[in-house]
Amino acid sequence: MLNLTYEFKLKPTSEQVFIFTDWLEQCRRVYNHALTERKDWFKSRSCQINACSLRSEYTIPAETKRPTYASQCKSLTANRKTNSNLQRVQSQVLQQTLLRLEKAFVSMWEQKHGFPRFKKPGTMRSFVFPQLRKNVVQGSTIKLPMVGWVKFRQSREIPDGATLRQVRIVRRARGWFAMLTLQWDVIIPDVMPHGEGIGVDVGISHFAVASNGRFFPNPQPFKKLERKLKLLQRSVSRKVKGSSNRKKTQVKVSKLHERIANVRKNYHWLVAHNLCDLARMIFLEDLNLKRLARGFLGKHCLDAGWGQFFQILEQCCRKRGVFFLYVDSKKTSQICPNCLTETGKKELSERVHSCQYCGYTTDRDVAAAQVVLIRGLAAVGHTVKMLSEGKAVALPLTKESPGF
Known part of the structure; x- marks a missing residue:
């Protein structure tokens, strides 16, 4: 399998820009809320048995399990039924935000990275659509779930036979961009030593x-x-x-x-x-x-x-x-x-x-x-x-x- 990412600049309307901005803010809040749950659980387990901290204490029951990606996804599904702000965002986009936090903790444990930090307003710059239907790209437009058809500048042709796996929407200083992950069912042989x-x-x-x-x-x-x-x-x-x-x-x-x-x-x-x-x-x-x-x-x-x-x-x-x-x-x-x-x-x-x-x-x-x-x-x-x-x-x- 060959995976390549094609980058195109989007040309969204003012309404679509408002949707993208709102989704980034909701993803940021979900990220910070999930990080708060994990951080509170870790702090409640780091307290000494014979002494209490002078600043604060966390009274989380001892039988409470460590928050994980699976448990937080279940909580997200339950909260989304009553929270109108979360209902405006596609469910898989929010789940990918929790997966992003999970990867940050895995990097902390395995690669010795620092503890994940909270996102300030404006620092969340991308969100992901992990699954898309077939034929969502037609010409210079792409159909995004709950957003509709969005125009983009087709700087190069998308090759035939490629399967679109996911789309990442990125906000930059020059505008909005779409990162299309394409997959081909081909095997490319390794280059052997030859020539000068x-x-x-x-x-x-x-x-x-x-x-x-x-x-x-x-x-x-x-x-x-x-x-x-x-x-x-x-x-x-x-x-x-x-x-x-x-x-x-x-x-x-x-x-x-x-x-x-x-x-x-x-x-x-x-x-x-x-x-x-x-x-x-x-x-x-x-x-x-x-x-x-x-x-x-x-x-x-x-x-x-x-x-x-x-x-x-x-x-x-x-x-x-x-x-x-x-x-x-x-x-x-x-x-x-x-x-x-x-x-x-x-x-x-x-x-x-x-x-x-x-x-x-x-x-x-x-x-x-x-x-x-x-x-x-x-x-x-x-x-x-x-x-x-x-x-x-x-x-x-x-x-x-x-x-x-």
């Missing part, structure tokens, strides 16, 4: 450097618009809370954040396609992005958006039939790609690789990308001989082949 390969090294001075000497500059979208964003955020803090001027300025801040994200994502796709044009095999170092984000250069690492770039590059390679593989990133800048000798740690200000053993000299980032290429070719069953001109020649892997 390149290694890619990412950094801050240059966004990406290929082993053949191709440099991609770092656009730094956040850094270039940081001053403007700071002034807008300062303007928001000086406005009266709840006033119209504060809301208008908040919209400007949201649009600027979205502009930064769009510039970054567009550049990632541009670099990914350029790398796919250079070779038929791409090898990338497997970095610990969370650790880098916590370092003293964390702000610049987050501005580069390497995590998103890795996902886009992998998706672009699969789409264009290019083999993609992660390799070990340990000491890629401390090994000479010509003689495979460890030359020692370099300072960040040292931008030239000069080997004291074989005399090979090149740019530091190019040398690291060439080491990535060597490891990638070794992983797929080849070795590589680095020439003095900086070019790579792939050789079949034998027992006498050097390795490290």
Whole structure:
């Protein structure tokens, strides 16, 4: 099975915008109410036996079971019969909100994420229709339960034979969007190693450097618009809370954040396609992005958006039939790609690789990308001989082949 998500911009009427906004608010209230139940239950069980808290105490009976997704769905069904606000929202949309809270708790337990927090007004930005009938998309319109036909901008054709599984309605600064999850009953074979390969090294001075000497500059979208964003955020803090001027300025801040994200994502796709044009095999170092984000250069690492770039590059390679593989990133800048000798740690200000053993000299980032290429070719069953001109020649892997 192949699942893909197509994004289209909606063109709703004023009545449909009012419905979407009301549904988001009701989903937010359901989310906060369900979170309150779970939080109160946890606090009632964390009280000491021989002492009471000076602030407050929760008198939930000991036989009360822990609130779960199933139990809260039953309570939601009962409350929906008497609550007119909940009756305006499709039932499965509210259930998906409870499922969203359940996933937040699972992430807290299994992935060590923080405790789920309450949603402030305006922070709930999407809701999901998990099931739809057949033929709900006709031309440039889509039929949503309890909403009716909604127009959207059909930026690309929906392929025939695809089954629509779910629709997510998202509110952004530029308007409303529909995320259509489509499913095909096809099997796509994995791309096998073939053709010429390149290694890619990412950094801050240059966004990406290929082993053949191709440099991609770092656009730094956040850094270039940081001053403007700071002034807008300062303007928001000086406005009266709840006033119209504060809301208008908040919209400007949201649009600027979205502009930064769009510039970054567009550049990632541009670099990914350029790398796919250079070779038929791409090898990338497997970095610990969370650790880098916590370092003293964390702000610049987050501005580069390497995590998103890795996902886009992998998706672009699969789409264009290019083999993609992660390799070990340990000491890629401390090994000479010509003689495979460890030359020692370099300072960040040292931008030239000069080997004291074989005399090979090149740019530091190019040398690291060439080491990535060597490891990638070794992983797929080849070795590589680095020439003095900086070019790579792939050789079949034998027992006498050097390795490290």
